[in-house]
Structure formats: C-alpha cells, structure tokens
Amino acid sequence: MTRARQVPRWAIYLPLGVYLLFTLVPFYWILLFAFRKTGSTALVPWPLTFEHFDTVWNGAGFGVFFKNSVVIAVLTVILTTVIALAGGYALARFSFKGKGAIMVLMLCTQFVPGAMMLIPLFDIFRATQLINTLWSIVVADAVFHLPLSIILMAGFIKNIPVELEEASWVDGCGRFRGFRMTVLPLLRPGVVAISSFAFISSWNNFLFALMFLNSQDQFTIPVGLSYMLGEYSVDFGALAAGGVVAVVPVVLVFAYVQRFLVQGLSAGAVKG
Amino acid sequence: MTVLTAAARPARRRPRERWTPYLLLAPAGILLAVFLVYPIGSVVYYSLYKYNVTKPWDNGFVGLGNYAEMLRDDLFWQSLVFTGQWVVVEVSLQLVFGLALALVINESFIGRAISRALVFSPWAVSGVLTTTIWLLIYNPTTGFGRYLADAGVGEYGTSLLTEPGTAFWAAVLAELWRGVPFFAILILADLQSISGDLYEAAEVDGAGRFRRFWSITLPHLRNAIILSTLLRAVWEFNNVDLLYTLTGGGPGNSTMTLPLYVARKAVDAKEFGYGSALTMSAFVILAVCSVTYLWLARAGKETE
Structure with missing residues (x-):
C-alpha cells in the first residue's frame, strides 16, 4: 500500500467508533440487567450479583432448556455435516447426469419460507410420532440447512487438488480411504465453517421449536425466552440473565469461526 | 509424479x-x-380444504374458497403492503451501512482484528435474543427513555414499541443491529479480492478517491451486491422471529408481515387450511419478485 492511498485516520476511527457504540451498547445493556441487583438503577452492575442466573437456571427451567438446545444443536451439526460431506463430495468430484438440475433445485430451496413448512411438517411429525420430541427439531433444522451446506462443502472440496486423491489411489487406496487420508485433513476449515453455521442456526431456531415442542421439559432456550417475554409482569433481571445464557455459546463459536468467515467466502466458496 | x-x-x-x-x-x-418437497406439495393440497385441528367437525373440501376469503381479507392486503415496506427499508439500510462498514474495515489500522470481530458479532445473535435486548432498551421502566427522563429529557412511561408511529422504526433499528454484519461480511470478502494494482493504475491516471470507488470498487462489487441483496430480501421476507416476539405484529397489526400472519394462523389459531392458502400466495409473490429482480439486474448489466 502506497502512502498516497492512506485514508486519514479520523475517517476510519470516527465511523468505526460510532458503529462500535451502536453494536456494543445493546450487549452492555443486557449484561447490566443480568448482573445488577433487583431494584438498583445504577448504570454499572456493581456490586455484581448472580441471583438472576440462579432464578432463571433453576426457577425458570433454563437448565433443562439449555440441555435440550445442546442436544438438538449437536445432533443437527453431526447430521448436517456428514450428509453435506457425502453430497458435497459427489458434486465436487463426479460429473453425472442431472448434476446441474440438482444444483438449481438446491438453490431454489433457499426461497422456501420457514413459516410455509410449519403446517405440513406438523402433520408429518404427528403422523410419525416425532411431534414434541427433540428429533422433530433436528430433522427440520437439518433439512433447512442441508442445501446451502452441500453447495458450500462442494466449493471447499473443489479447492483441494484432485491430484492428491489420485496419488492415494495409485498407492492402493479406495475412494473412501483416499478421501479420509488426503482430503479430509485439508478440509478442516470448511468442515469447521459449515458445522459452525449449522450450530448457530440450530441454536437460534425459534419457529420450529415453538410449533413442534409443546411440553415445557422439551423447550429450547429461544422458546423459553419467548415465554418469559410474553409474561404479564416480566422479571427483567431474570430475562436478561436468560439472554446471557442464550448468547454465550454462539458468541464463543462465532469468535472462533469469524476469521474463517471472510477468508472462506473470499476463497470463492459461494461464488458462481 | x-x-x-x-x-x-x-x-x-x-x-x-x-x-x-x-x-x-x-x-x-x-x-x-x-x-x-412433499410438504410443499401438501401445502397446495391443504389450501383447498378447510382444515382446523381444533375444529375437526368443520373440515372439508372448499375448492378455491380459502383464496376467495383471502382476497376479501383486509389484513392480508395490509400485511402484504407492510411486508414490501419492511423488506425494502431493511435491505437498503443494511446494504448502505454494511457497505460503509466493509470499506472502513478493509483499511489497515490498529485494532482492526478485534473491531472486526466485535462489529460482526450481532450476526450470530438470534431473533428472540435481539428482541430480549431491544425490549430492555425500549421498555419504559428499563430502557434509555427512563434514564433520559431521569436526566430531564422527555417524559416517563413512553415505549417506542406501543406507539403506531414509532413501532415500525423501533423494529427497523433492532433488525438493523443484527442485519448489517451480514452485508459487511459478504462485501468485505469481495473487497479483498480486488487487486491493488487497479487502484495504483487509476491513481497514476489521476483518479481521486471518489472516482476510484465509483469506477473500480462498485463495478467489482456489483455481483456480490446483487446476490447479497437478493438473499437478504428473501430472508427478511421469510424470517418472523424478531417481529413475532418484539411486536407480535402490533400495535393494531401495523407491523404484521405476511409470513408472520401465516405463522400466527398456524401456531396460534391452528387454521391450517387458510394458513396454507396464505402461504401459497407468499411463496408465489416471493418467487415472482425474485425472478423480476434478477431479470432487472441482468438487463441493467447488458445496457452498460
């Protein structure tokens, strides 16, 4: 970068500072209420209190909701990633009849509104006895994220030179063993990115869980939060603490993957 | 080898x-x-029936009855207009701020990595959680309004969410908070693929900063902008989490989008037949708008 192209510092720090305030003040506001004693109106949460976390975790059942959300998210991530690996590999490494049509169809599924699926999926899950089980959410979530995951995975696999695999075949490996030995180790950033997307969207899913789970011991965190929001007299400290419980896992995952996000996308994974 | x-x-x-x-x-x-695929097909089928799981005695084939009812339903038309308004306002504001943010983050400066992580972070936050956060901000007893009133600015007891005039913009701001990072991430990824040589050549030719942005950056970003605005418009159209929990479509149905109306019919009223007819119309409208948008974008490119 040449000197002449340097942007004046204030033109960076001023808009960035304003935008950082807009991003961070809302986060601060929820932390403030989660850690501040009931009845206090101070703008700093001091002295710190953990009573709201106790209320929400044990009293409001967030301990159970948290466990349900974790189970659903983990199962969804495994299901999505494994199926996307198989499908992405097929699209990346084979040319076969109907490949173009499959790609177009999968892109089209991105236009299907989630609300559209509520009614027919409710009927299917009722007929298959999956209603009010965590599996209904796992299946619905996974199906919704499969098309994009497969397309992204195919992009990541295409970026790995096929010659590596061919060398392993010469050495006597079959398709699967060759894939496991040569491609999979190099595919780690792609697998991390795709499973993280699946984790975040599964963790955040609200509408399916609201519709398909109807007993409180099956609720997920977003559903639990939404019921707290709808209560007549809201306990704001507990609500904020519930929000913090909801945000911590996604923030941790996000902090880990955010550098892959831009790199992966600029490597051309979603282009073309 | x-x-x-x-x-x-x-x-x-x-x-x-x-x-x-x-x-x-x-x-x-x-x-x-x-x-x-099967569920989409069954929505077409349901839309021709009266189908309410809580009133099984009323169920039966009604032909196009649900569609006829829909055309007479004021709330359907009202929610359709609001959906258009919501999508256009959200997507254009998110694009403008996302582009600006990506341009700033693309420069090199001290603290870049941490600022990038921080400003992108709302992207990972769910709609329900966004509601939780912004409800605390808008609520008259916990929000900014109360602290401003304490300091002598404004008055106590007003919530932006319950006034028909301000509820829309209050919801827009909350959705903007978590929507801008999506554009910033996609545009930043595309910015990083522009070769620095182009800018240097333009500079040698005497092009100013604005000229370089207009003639190099924007044309390069064109495809990314078309793709991201389309994806986001579809997403903003379809996603109901935030409005469902923040305003519930209120006050007085003034923030009811069409998919939110569908969700309320399905979740709360269990009117599956009528809900399916609404769903079909939402799907067709979305498909027609998307194809038109892509066609216009392509036509614009060919005339250049």
Missing part, C-alpha cells in the same frame, strides 16, 4: 463408480424429498 497420475486418470474410472455420486447424494435427497 503429478504428470504421471494425471495422465493415468481416465484409466482409473471404474465402471462400478457410475452409481457412486447418486449413492452419496441419496441421504440428502431422501431427507429433502420427505421433509421439504
């Missing part, structure tokens, strides 16, 4: 691999057929 194996490739295509790609795609295909 590489040359050798590349030359040997055609010989390695064994005939029994003809079915391998189909087998690999089969799990995805079966899941999508059962839980995505």
